[in-house]
Amino acid sequence: MSSDAHLLTDLALDLGDHRIRPLYKVSDEERRLPAGRGGVLDIRLLSGRDNLQQAIVMRLLTPVGELAGLGHADYGSRLFDLVGRVNTDTTRNLVRLYILESLQREPRIGKINRIDVRQVERQPSLVAVELDVTPIASTDVISIGPFTISLI
Numbered sequence: 335m336s337s338d339a340h341l342l343t344d345l346a347l348d349l350g351d352h353r354i355r356p357l358y359k360v361s362d363e364e365r366r367l368p369a370g371r372g373g374v375l376d377i378r379l380l381s382g383r384d385n386l387q388q389a390i391v392m393r394l395l396t397p398v399g400e401l402a403g404l405g406h407a408d409y410g411s412r413l414f415d416l417v418g419r420v421n422t423d424t425t426r427n428l429v430r431l432y433i434l435e436s437l438q439r440e441p442r443i444g445k446i447n448r449i450d451v452r453q454v455e456r457q458p459s460l461v462a463v464e465l466d467v468t469p470i471a472s473t474d475v476i477s478i479g480p481f482t483i484s485l486i
Contacts, residue, residue, distance in 0.1 A: 338381065338382025338383050338469070338472070383469070383474070383476055386442050386443075386467075386469055386476060387476060387478055389440065389442070390437065390440065390443075390465070390467070390478055391478065391481070393409065393410060393411060393436055393437075393439075393440060394411045394413060394433060394436055395411075395413075396409065396410035396411070397410050397411070397412075397413075397414040398410035398411055398412050398436070408439055409439070410436065411432050411433065411435070411436035412432040412435065412436070413429065413432050413433070413436075413483060415432070416428055416429060416432070416483075416485060417484075417485060417486070418485065418486070419485055420485075421453050421458050421459060421460075421461060421485055425461075425485065426451045426452070426453065426461055427451075429451045429461055429463065429483060430449050430451045433449050433451075433463065433465070434446060434449060437465075437467065441470070442469055442470055443467050443468070443469060443470065444467075444468050444469055444470040444471070444472065445467065445468040446465075446466075446467050447466040447467060447468060447475060448464070448465065448466040449463070449464075449465055450462075450463065450464040450465075450479075451463050454482060459484055459485045459486040460482045460483070460484055460485070461482065461483050461485065462479070462480045462481070462482050463479050463480060463481055463482070463483060464477070464478070464479035464480045465477070465478040465479055466478075
């Protein structure tokens with residue numbers, strides 16, 4: 335496994351809600367102090383591959399243009415444009431295209447190896463997505479998913 339320092343470190347986030355717009359909260363954990371003195375809450379950090387995985391999911395769940403006011407007009411994905419569409423081959427191909435389009439703007443990804451999009455059995459409004467990407471300056475593949483996207 336190669337060094338992942340170039341993939342950076344960030345706060346660990348927990349997705350609190352995703353129904354209308356993604357809402358995140360800083361992930362924390364209780365840390366016990368020595369000699370049994372209570373506990374404190376610490377923010378958690380993610381580094382390297384874990385940080386890149388989180389960044390990819392956050393990028394895909396954020397509507398493109400949502401962060402324009404902060405100077406990141408191209409951040410996010412167009413997946414939200416598909417809400418209300420019927421889950422057809424065409425729609426799933428658009429999911430694949432919008433994911434590819436979004437991931438190409440992530441500078442820490444060297445290669446997008448696989449984007450698998452399929453309908454969730456017996457749930458016609460859901461598509462399941464699995465990704466394999468290779469970070470820059472690495473030969474190790476990062477797998478993400480499966481996660482689902484709701485079209486309703």
